[in-house]
Every structure is written in C-alpha cells, then in structure tokens.
C-alpha cells in the first residue's frame with residue numbers, strides 16, 4: 723500500500739427524495755484491499771457504484787472525487803466490476819468465450835483470435851476446469867460458482883487496476899464462497915490490483931481485506947485496518963456487526979488478527 727489512488731470528500735447520493743449515502747469521505751490507497759461492510763440498505767452498493775460511475779439514471783451524486791491519475795479510471799477498462807448475480811451480468815445468448823474475449827478485444831486492442839486465446843487463459847486463471855469446452859458453453863450450462871468465476875474473468879479481461887466485487891460471493895454456498903474469496907485474493911495479488919470488496923459479512927471481509935469501512939444508514943461510521951476494527955471497534959455499529967458474528971467474538975481469533 724503506497725499512495726492515495728483516490729480522494730473522496732463529502733460524497734452524498736440521493737435517489738429521488740431518499741438519501742442513500744451521506745457525506746462520505748475517505749482515501750482509497752493504491753494496491754489496498756478495502757472491504758465495505760454494513761447491514762442491508764446501509765449504502766454499500768451505492769458507494770461503489772458511485773465510485774465506478776454506475777449509478778442509475780436519476781440518482782444525484784454530490785461531493786468531490788479526486789483521482790491521482792490524470793484521467794478518471796473508466797469502467798470496463800480500468801475498473802472491473804463483479805456483481806452479486808453473475809446471471810445478470812452475463813449475456814444468456816452469447817457463448818462464454820465471446821463474452822470474456824469481448825472486453826479484451828475492445829480495451830486491449832487485440833485481434834479476435836488473440837482476445838479469444840486471452841479469454842481461455844483467463845478461464846484457466848480463474849480455475850475453470852476444461853476451459854476450452856466452457857469457452858463454447860452458454861451461461862445457463864454452468865453452475866452458479868462457475869458463472870461467478872466467468873464473471874470475474876470477464877471483469878479482469880481488460881487488465882483493470884481496480885476490481886470491485888459487490889457481494890460477489892453472497893449468492894454462493896459457503897464452500898464455493900470460500901473458493902471464490904481465495905481466487906480473488908490470488909488474482910488481486912498476482913495482478914497488483916486495488917480491491918473493493920462489498921459484503922455484509924464482516925468475517926469474510928476480515929479474511930481478505932487490509933482495511934474495513936463500516937457503513938450504517940448511508941454514513942461511513944468507521945474505517946481502519948482489519949486488526950484495529952476487529953479488536954478495538956470505535957463505533958457501536960461495528961461492535962454490533964462483530965457481536966452478530968460468533969466466530970469473530972471468540973478471543974483466539976481476535977488475538978490472532980490483532981497480532982498479524
């Protein structure tokens with residue numbers, strides 16, 4: 723973790739008369755893994771969507787976002803986004819190979835054949851078994867876990883520097899979820915990406931992140947290194963999230979995290 727990649731001040735988002743995000747200020751550090759944690763409706767998705775330029779039409783966003791680079795990162799090129807439901811982000815009518823190759827062709831300027839080869843290598847990287855056959859398959863022919871791996875491959879096809887995973891594992895069963903978290907961990911390290919990982923599960927966040935940002939009712943109530951947030955939570959909302967998670971309240975785990 724080195725310099726600030728992005729400086730956000732007083733970000734506020736409104737949907738019609740409803741304020742979904744209130745005055746959020748934070749620095750996103752280059753190369754960090756930041757977990758965005760909070761209960762349902764706390765504004766997590768709104769926050770990452772605002773950062774990625776993905777807010778729906780009609781949403782009003784105020785505040786300043788200052789990127790360290792000359793140009794703001796572009797979604798699909800510099801920012802890869804993985805949604806909770808891979809079925810919603812994959813085109814049911816297109817073969818997997820075409821979907822993953824598409825981003826690489828468009829953003830990396832590869833020929834179709836080179837993009838296709840790149841896509842197959844990505845499927846292997848996200849540990850899809852029998853990648854050549856899966857390249858020819860349609861989304862409905864894959865399991866939920868495989869579809870999420872494909873969605874991750876598609877999100878990183880343009881070699882983005884920032885990866886945003888918005889509840890990308892919450893629709894999966896616990897074993898597959900753990901596998902995908904491990905995969906994200908490896909991909910982010912290998913490709914030196916900055917990761918924003920949205921989850922309502924503070925335990926999951928603590929396995930993957932360097933820092934945790936806790937949201938409640940659209941407010942950023944706490945942000946800090948995982949060990950500090952878990953062992954010395956400053957906000958009662960963070961305490962509630964931890965208390966709601968039996969494993970995290972067990973002294974050995976807190977001690978382990980605090981000393982790591």
Ligand SMILES: Nc1ncnc2c1ncn2[C@@H]1O[C@H](COP(=O)(O)OP(=O)(O)OP(=O)(O)O)[C@@H](O)[C@H]1O
Pocket residue numbers: 737740741742760761762763764765766767768769778922
């Ligand atoms: N497109 C929208 N139009 C109107 N209100 C919205 C829209 N998207 C979100 N909201 C509202 O904004 C608030 C924050 O929603 P958001 O989806 O950001 O929360 P979240 O923490 O990601 O929740 P979840 O974990 O359930 O996805 C909620 O009250 C939600 O109902």
